[in-house]
Amino acid sequence: DAKTTQPPSMDCAEGRAANLPCNHSTISGNEYVYWYRQIHSQGPQYIIHGLKNNETNEMASLIITEDRKSSTLILPHATLRDTAVYYCIVSRTSGSRLTFGEGTQLTVNP
Amino acid sequence: GAVVSQHPSRVICKSGTSVKIECRSLDFQATTMFWYRQFPKKSLMLMATSNEGSKATYEQGVEKDKFLINHASLTLSTLTVTSAHPEDSSFYICSARVPTSTDTQYFGPGTRLTVL
Numbered sequence: 001d002a003k004t005t006q007p008p009s010m011d012c013a014e015g016r017a018a019n020l021p022c023n024h025s026t027i028s029g030n031e032y033v034y035w036y037r038q039i040h041s042q043g044p045q046y047i048i049h050g051l052k053n054n055e056t057n058e059m060a061s062l063i064i065t066e067d068r069k070s071s072t073l074i075l076p077h078a079t080l081r082d083t084a085v086y087y088c089i090v091s092r093t094s095g096s097r098l099t100f101g102e103g104t105q106l107t108v109n110p
Numbered sequence: 111g112a113v114v115s116q117h118p119s120r121v122i123c124k125s126g127t128s129v130k131i132e133c134r135s136l137d138f139q140a141t142t143m144f145w146y147r148q149f150p151k152k153s154l155m156l157m158a159t160s161n162e163g164s165k166a167t168y169e170q171g172v173e174k175d176k177f178l179i180n181h182a183s184l185t186l187s188t189l190t191v192t193s194a195h196p197e198d199s200s201f202y203i204c205s206a207r208v209p210t211s212t213d214t215q216y217f218g219p220g221t222r223l224t225v226l
Contacts, residue, residue: 036217043114043203043217044154087153097144098205098215100154 004088009105012082018075020104022088025069031092033064035073037084038103044087047073078108112138112208116218123194124226131189131221133204139184140206144215145177148201160187194225 005023012018024033032051036044048055048062050071055062061074075082087103113136123129133143141162146154158179159167166179178190187206191198205217 038154041201041220041222043116043205043220046214046216049214097156097159099156100146102153 004090004101006086006088006101006104008102009107012075012078012106012108014080014108014110015077018078018082018106018108020073020075020086020088020106021070022073023070024088024090027068027090028092031090033062033068033071034089034091034098035060035062036087036089037082037106038087039081039084044100047086078106080108080110082106083108112136112206112214112216114204114206114216114218116202116204116221118221119219120222120224122224122226125195126193128190128192129194129223131191131202131204131223133187133189133206133218135185135206138206138208140187141184141209142207143181143187144205144207145179145187145189146203146205148203148220154203157189191223194223196225199223199225 032049034049035047038044048057048060050062050064064071085103085105087100089098115134117132121129143160145157147157148154156169157172160179160181162181162184168174176192181187201220201222203220205215207215
């Protein structure tokens with residue numbers, strides 16, 4: 001699976017959009033971009049995934065660049081409960097083994 | 111999303127004893143489950159892949175005789191830490207693969223193991 005690079009930490013004001021970047025320059029054509037988050041002392045929570053088109057669900061939006069070498073997870077209106085470590089993972093499928101990097105610690109401030 | 115449960119959520123045991131952790135898929139059948147371990151302030155590390163009805167596949171460096179995995183049914187996988195020692199203290203998390211077109215993996219809430 002391709003390696004991903006994320007900033008170690010980010011801050012966001014409550015109510016504002018949180019934009020979390022991820023670089024995956026070695027992604028292969030059949031690899032998806034998955035986003036999970038882990039709130040302290042809990043198991044990771046699936047957020048969203050995409051192949052090449054932008055995706056949106058009730059939790060977030062995923063914007064993937066045309067060359068697929070990077071992506072951005074957008075939480076449109078961040079709340080305090082969105083404070084967590086966000087992991088960007090590249091994999092052929094989520095059902096196969098996932099390799100977690102260090103992720104981005106997002107802190108939403110009041 | 112699909113629900114995965116773990117039991118117990120927290121366990122404290124004495125050194126040398128064995129501890130069993132259960133992972134259940136509550137609303138779907140999971141042919142494949144995964145076991146991860148997470149040390150404080152570290153990321154998740156995959157320990158093994160568990161396939162229903164067959165032997166688990168362990169990651170390099172994970173002792174299969176120490177971490178026994180059984181996946182006897184489509185909704186239950188167990189991890190037994192045998193002869194636990196203080197260095198086995200960690201956060202153990204299981205996940206299950208939902209066999210749909212998206213093939214997404216969902217995680218349990220984790221089990222905090224403390225070995226005294």
